[in-house]
Amino acid sequence: MTTAPDDPFVTHRGLLFTVAYEILGSAADAEDVLQESWLRWAGADRSRVRDARAYLVRTVTRQALNRLRTLSRRREDYVGEWLPEPLLTTHDVAEDVVLAESVSMAMLTVLETLGPTERAVFVLREVFDVPYGEIAGAVGKPAATVRQIARRARGHVAARRPRVRVSRSEQQAVVARFLAALHTGELGELLEVMAPDVVMVADGGGIVTTALSPIRGARQVAEVLATVNRAALESAVVWLNGAPAARLAFGGEPGAVSLELADGKISRIYVVRNPHKLTRLDHPAELTR
Known part of the structure; x- marks a missing residue:
């Protein structure tokens, strides 16, 4: 990717990678999603983009969902157990409790039990606090339906996530x-x-x-x-x-x-x-x- 240092894609790249990684559980696939999203961003009419961050998160989510649906079929043929791709992280990640929990191996394996749309909705709402209206645009569902999906996903995750936080x-x-x-x-x-x-x-x-x-x-x-x-x-x-x-x-x-x-x-x-x-x-x- 060749971009100007002040391009919104560069500014928000860490956020966009994190969104894609949490939806996919794979850094390699997250990088591919960012490449695809950059191509769409490069060809977009910037004059019609009011909120670059929201636009980019929506684009990355759509691309991640497309890839996740394809990967879900491939993982059925995976040899043995499938685990998320581990990432080396800094202490800064651990200082953000919500972020650290959301990218933990325990949480990522729980997210694997959700359907693609449920997973995207849960990640965007619970981790990144994206408004329901924006999530609706990203997953192609009415806002009311997104609220129902979010509630169902929260219950599913709550029943399976680790109950005790460890220092x-x-x-x-x-x-x-x-x-x-x-x-x-x-x-x-x-x-x-x-x-x-x-x-x-x-x-x-x-x-x-x-x-x-x-x-x-x-x-x-x-x-x-x-x-x-x-x-x-x-x-x-x-x-x-x-x-x-x-x-x-x-x-x-x-x-x-x-x-x-x-x-x-x-x-x-x-x-x-x-x-x-x-x-x-x-x-x-x-x-x-």
Whole structure:
């Protein structure tokens, strides 16, 4: 994209990327949506655009919805579990509680259970506080219908989202303890950091060998983790999707681990090993509201 520094598209690019990423769960697809949206913006009659921000958000939402409907069909053929693409983020994202929660792996996986229109409506209303009238224009539904969709989506998300907010310091401490236990491979240490009903979900995309379905229960998860080749394991605590998480290397193969906590224990483990989803762990993503 070649744009002037003061072009509204440049000014709002972080916002537009965040909208697309939250609707799609994929940074690569979000970038494609921004490219398509830029082409439409470049060809627009700017004299008829009263609010550039609203216009651009509407354009990005429409393009993201089109792509999401296509991707939904592709994901039916995905090998194993599909997880969102993890992003390296800065501490600034964590300071915005609403933004950090909205891009967390836990929330993004909940959003995957919504239909495309429901997801777009929820993201625009609950995260970005877009007026119902503007959302209606973006999703092609009457404002009254959008209100109903928003109410239904809120209820759906509320029933599935993590109920307890965890401080970043507590999250960081548990991630460090988890990595220490992973490096020792001791079952007792692994069991100590996990809730009895912990669930581990892994995404290898059929490229890297991982469990094809969720593993449930502390004993079962610990036994799988204890088989990791510790001599070839490298790890570091990093900030992913607005929270402390782990970046791993298994014998040179990259990986990313995000943890969901409840009562000081790990309740859910998200492991991304699909290399196509691990290309954005060197430079922080620009996420903003």
